Amino acid sequence: MTDPWSEIAEGWAELWGGFAEPAQRAVAQATGIGPGTAVLDVGCGSGEFLAYAHRLGARAAGADPAPGMVALARKTAPHAEVRTGDAEHLPWPDDSFDVVTAFNAIQFAEDPEAAITELRRVGRQVAIAGWAERARNDFTVIEDALEGEPRPDGGHRDSLEDLMRAAGLEVTGHGIVEVVWHARDDDTLVRGVLLGGDADADADATTVLEAARPYKTDSGGYRLVNAFRYAIGR
Structure with a gap:
């Protein structure tokens, strides 16, 4: 049986693969990734950060539970x-x-x-990074419209840092980075938001388009400004 992430891997790579790039660049700079650095990206998805780390001169490795993403x-x-x-089970020695x-993997x-x-x-x-609190994300408006009510908040800096300390790490840095998601047209917007969904597609597409109207650009596309938080520990 194919796992859900493998089933949507191609679409996810097309529509979301480069989304976290600003956060990835900030983390690479903050952790000193460069020539000769041995880097492992956990939940590596379609591999964009691995390629970036390689361009920086690092020796990159990745792990992902979905065979489709690994491919x-x-x-x-x-x-x-x-x-x-x-x-929770990485196939490398200490x-x-x-x-x-x-x-965007630990959750x-x-x-x-x-x-x-x-x-x-x-x-x-x-270094771990993920969505910042919902008030900082334009995407929240669309999520809430699909849910029919506001969802619980999450992604706070303190939660990342607390998890690190609980795991025995000393937090040495943190930050917040703007990450912008672009959709070139209505179809791309709907496909990106409903990726992997199997609900009432027509009704959900209408809901997505109505909720995203404030973010429509003059070119007919969409620009949603969001934020990632990251924390670094040793």
Whole structure:
């Protein structure tokens, strides 16, 4: 049976693969990734950060639990060592990496604290990043419209830092980065928002388009400004 992330891997790479790039660049700078740095990206998705780390001169490796994502990452970053594995069970020995990163991935772990403990096991420096609190994200308006009511908040800096401390890490840095999602037209917007969904497609598409109207550009596309928080620990 195909897992859900493998089923949507191609579409996710097309519509969301480069979305976290500003946060990835900020983390790379803050952790000192450069020539010779051994980097592991956990939940590497379609491999965009692996390719970026390689361009910086790092020795990149990636892990993702979805075989479909692993296959894409190997194409995107052919110089990287990409293995199938989840954040709580990484297939590398202790202290294998200088930096271990996880972008928009830890929240999918069954036990986020255990996942960060595992990141700490294989790496000497750990950086995690994900969506900031909902008030900072234009995407929240669309999510709430689809849900029919506001969803609980999340993504606060303190939650990232608390998870790190609980995993035995000393927090050495944190920040917030603007990440903008662009959709070139109505169809791209709807496909990106409803990716992998199996609800009433026509009704959901109408809801998405109505909710996103304030973010429509003069060219007919959409520009949604969001934010990622990141925290770094040793």
